[in-house]
Amino acid sequence: MLATAFPVDLRHCQALGLAGTGFLALGGETAGALPVRELWAPASVHAAVGLVGVYFGIVLLTAAWLLLGRLVRGPRPPTPRALLLVLALWAAPLLLAPPLFSRDVYSYLAQGAMADAHMDVYAHGPDRLGGPLADEVAPMWRHTAAPYGPAFLALAAALSGLTHGEIPAGLLGMRLLALAGVALMAVALPRLARHSGADPAAALWLGALNPLVLLHLVAGAHNDALMLGLLGLGLVAAHRPRPAAGAAGAVLVTLAALVKVPAALGLPVVVALRIRSGDRPLPAVLTTVAASAATTVAATAVAGTGYGWIGALGTPVSPHNWAPTSLLGRATGALLSRLGSGLAPLAVPAWQLLGLAAAAVAVLLAGRGLRARPVYALGLSLLAVAVLGPAIRPWYALWGLFLVAAAAPGTPVRHRSAALAGVLALAVLPSGGPAEPGQLVLAVSGGALGVAVLWQALLAVRTPVPGRPA
Numbered sequence: 042m043l044a045t046a047f048p049v050d051l052r053h054c055q056a057l058g059l060a061g062t063g064f065l066a067l068g069g070e071t072a073g074a075l076p077v078r079e080l081w082a083p084a085s086v087h088a089a090v091g092l093v094g095v096y097f098g099i100v101l102l103t104a105a106w107l108l109l110g111r112l113v114r115g116p117r118p119p120t121p122r123a124l125l126l127v128l129a130l131w132a133a134p135l136l137l138a139p140p141l142f143s144r145d146v147y148s149y150l151a152q153g154a155m156a157d158a159h160m161d162v163y164a165h166g167p168d169r170l171g172g173p174l175a176d177e178v179a180p181m182w183r184h185t186a187a188p189y190g191p192a193f194l195a196l197a198a199a200l201s202g203l204t205h206g207e208i209p210a211g212l213l214g215m216r217l218l219a220l221a222g223v224a225l226m227a228v229a230l231p232r233l234a235r236h237s238g239a240d241p242a243a244a245l246w247l248g249a250l251n252p253l254v255l256l257h258l259v260a261g262a263h264n265d266a267l268m269l270g271l272l273g274l275g276l277v278a279a280h281r282p283r284p285a286a287g288a289a290g291a292v293l294v295t296l297a298a299l300v301k302v303p304a305a306l307g308l309p310v311v312v313a314l315r316i317r318s319g320d321r322p323l324p325a326v327l328t329t330v331a332a333s334a335a336t337t338v339a340a341t342a343v344a345g346t347g348y349g350w351i352g353a354l355g356t357p358v359s360p361h362n363w364a365p366t367s368l369l370g371r372a373t374g375a376l377l378s379r380l381g382s383g384l385a386p387l388a389v390p391a392w393q394l395l396g397l398a399a400a401a402v403a404v405l406l407a408g409r410g411l412r413a414r415p416v417y418a419l420g421l422s423l424l425a426v427a428v429l430g431p432a433i434r435p436w437y438a439l440w441g442l443f444l445v446a447a448a449a450p451g452t453p454v455r456h457r458s459a460a461l462a463g464v465l466a467l468a469v470l471p472s473g474g475p476a477e478p479g480q481l482v483l484a485v486s487g488g489a490l491g492v493a494v495l496w497q498a499l500l501a502v503r504t505p506v507p508g509r510p511a
Contacts (some may be wrong), residue, residue, distance in 0.1 A: 061102030068094030100491025153197025163349030191344035192299035225270025248446030366396030420444030
């Protein structure tokens, strides 16, 4: 209702979104994923006020985004350049804010310090490092090997060397890396949209300005931003009608996969794009394979981590994650336990294996659209991998949404994608920890307060002032 009844103006959208991220940053000062020595007790007044403020900010930001979407679909949409300025404005308050919605950034810093100290990050967890950085890592991940590729670990190690293990400087450095990834995403989106016959402004709105990007890639400083930015640039490069475009695209997509492995699904798309550009199939395949292999060898040599990252792809996931297959596995295990079956411990692994098989089938089915809409097919494939994989986090949805935004075949697909992003924006507490009943009440209260404020603003706008035209 807000998006259809509230008067839309770009300046209003800018101000409302800025207020939203401002409240996010302020609330994060007491309710965010703070260093352990600065954490407030969940029951404290400071943490409670911060949690209410964060969810108040999420509602304001989401409302601003929806209003901006109406403007993008209007008769005089803002230019891509104007949307990039909006993105920069909304992201600004989050630059110096504490980490929000996840403690993964501390794992990045600890793994970077291990790589910088020539420890085997693929054989040992941050507990081997010890010290303040290891203390910041969530307990369940302290004994877990790194699941990330050598390209990311090389950057994390370089950052560790620059910051000498200082946590505040490291957090800022990781956020700047994430912002660089978001900037690459924003550069790639309009270009991919033009190649796919989509609206560049609509692609930027859904793929770069949506709340998940600001909440999790910027505020959470997740390395998924680098993966998606490099993947997007690689696909843009593969579209170019130049002899070296295939190799350049393969190099960039491989670097994305050497940050996080799901991006490797982009390599067949590079081949498909080169064939569409007029290359013969066999040379296109050979060029892509050769460029990818050379990039992998070079990046692994520079990182100095060896090839243990291949074995680390099987790094265990949280036993309490809410991926559909894990939820089904736990429910099945509980039922088998009540029945006295000895098969209960096998329920979760069995469902996760079924999920991976279903994801493989979904990727193959999406691959049938490689010739017609290769970027859209890749987006659907990555979305299937995120949903059907053994673990899921809200920001994993961006793997697919980023490319769906650039190449969606119609408005209904964008509407469904926007609804998914809006729902997932509310799914995680700013501390990154499990939700307690009292925290859920505070989160709902903060969101309800945001809705009430927006409703009052709408009534104020729609109520005629005496002596002024309605």
